[in-house]
Amino acid sequence: MFARFLQWLYETHFSDFMRESLWAEPIVETIHVLTLTLFLGFAVMLDMRLLGVVMKKRRMSEVLAQFNPWLFGGFAVMIVTGVLLFCGDPISFWTTTFFKVKMIMLVLAGLNVLIFNATIGRKVAQWDTDPKTPGAAKVAAIVSLTLWVLIIAAGRGIAYALPPP
Amino acid sequence: MKTLLLHFCVWCNASWWGVAIRKSTWLFPFVEIFHLLALGVLGGTILILNLKLMRLAFKSETTAELAQEVKPWMIGSLIVMLISGFLLFSTEAVKMYGNWGFQLKMLFLSLAMIYTFTIYGRVARHDDGRFGPALRIAVALLSLLLWSGVGLGGRSLGYITTSASSVDQQ
Numbered sequence: 001m002f003a004r005f006l007q008w009l010y011e012t013h014f015s016d017f018m019r020e021s022l023w024a025e026p027i028v029e030t031i032h033v034l035t036l037t038l039f040l041g042f043a044v045m046l047d048m049r050l051l052g053v054v055m056k057k058r059r060m061s062e063v064l065a066q067f068n069p070w071l072f073g074g075f076a077v078m079i080v081t082g083v084l085l086f087c088g089d090p091i092s093f094w095t096t097t098f099f100k101v102k103m104i105m106l107v108l109a110g111l112n113v114l115i116f117n118a119t120i121g122r123k124v125a126q127w128d129t130d131p132k133t134p135g136a137a138k139v140a141a142i143v144s145l146t147l148w149v150l151i152i153a154a155g156r157g158i159a160y161a162l163p164p165p
Numbered sequence: 166m167k168t169l170l171l172h173f174c175v176w177c178n179a180s181w182w183g184v185a186i187r188k189s190t191w192l193f194p195f196v197e198i199f200h201l202l203a204l205g206v207l208g209g210t211i212l213i214l215n216l217k218l219m220r221l222a223f224k225s226e227t228t229a230e231l232a233q234e235v236k237p238w239m240i241g242s243l244i245v246m247l248i249s250g251f252l253l254f255s256t257e258a259v260k261m262y263g264n265w266g267f268q269l270k271m272l273f274l275s276l277a278m279i280y281t282f283t284i285y286g287r288v289a290r291h292d293d294g295r296f297g298p299a300l301r302i303a304v305a306l307l308s309l310l311l312w313s314g315v316g317l318g319g320r321s322l323g324y325i326t327t328s329a330s331s332v333d334q335q
Binding site: 026029030033034036037038039040041042043044045048054055058062066070148149152153156157160 | 194197198201202204205206207208209210211212213222223225226234235238242313316317320324
């Protein structure tokens with residue numbers, strides 16, 4: 001079923017355009033990679049605050065409020081550009097192991113954020129100004145950092161492993 | 166000057182680290198991932214500082230406080246980038262000598278670093294309103310432009326092919 005969808009996608013005009021156009025893929029990929037460079041710094045700084053390493057004097061709720069819009073915005077751009085890139089060669093991407101690994105880890109990263117927001121994140125007022133952040137927050141930060149490193153490594157791996165279109 | 170630069174590239178190419186990384190199947194991607202991760206952190210710190218400079222975000226704290234938090238990460242990631250970049254460069258230094266995308270990248274990198282640690286720093290650290298919004302925004306945009314130039318130059322060099330033989334003829 002899914003294979004049929006990928007085949008259908010591969011045969012659309014848009015997929016053809018992404019593959020045939022000289023500049024479409026480079027531009028979309030450049031936006032994808034450069035947005036990542038903006039996004040990752042924010043994510044690292046937020047995780048470092050969750051670990052209690054930086055900005056210790058600043059309230060956690062404040063840091064979250066300031067960083068989240070940029071994190072969500074950056075993430076949205078990455079999803080959109082990622083989907084556009086995928087459309088260009090759906091079957092090749094889907095059959096590349098690095099791609100599947102990256103997708104799984106992206107889902108895990110999303111779950112990590114959801115779980116954090118549903119649990120320890122909701123009680124942030126309690127540990128807002130604590131010099132030591134709760135264990136659960138630290139776990140969320142370490143999981144986040146680990147996943148992002150692996151996601152980026154897998155993303156780079158895709159470029160190496162992808163068969164030519 | 167040109168031959169001095171070429172000699173440097175040839176030397177890097179033949180260095181033990183250039184040879185080792187070039188020969189290995191996994192070392193290049195391994196170093197490259199550090200380059201990418203450090204790039205991510207560096208990009209984030211540059212954006213954070215520029216958003217503050219343009220008064221678009223982080224309004225509740227002073228630039229001095231923000232800079233104190235962010236600067237170690239900016240400098241740390243820049244160092245990782247320079248080291249990993251040099252290692253990657255050494256694997257195909259002679260090809261890079263003839264690659265105009267790479268040359269542009271190095272030009273932007275030099276300008277960005279000099280700019281950041283001189284004019285930019287001088288304007289960014291003052292919160293007291295001595296610099297009007299127009300100047301602050303211009304200084305921030307120039308910073309983003311120069312650093313983006315490095316990134317775009319880096320992206321472009323993969324699309325530009327040079328042969329070593331064309332370099333010898335220069």
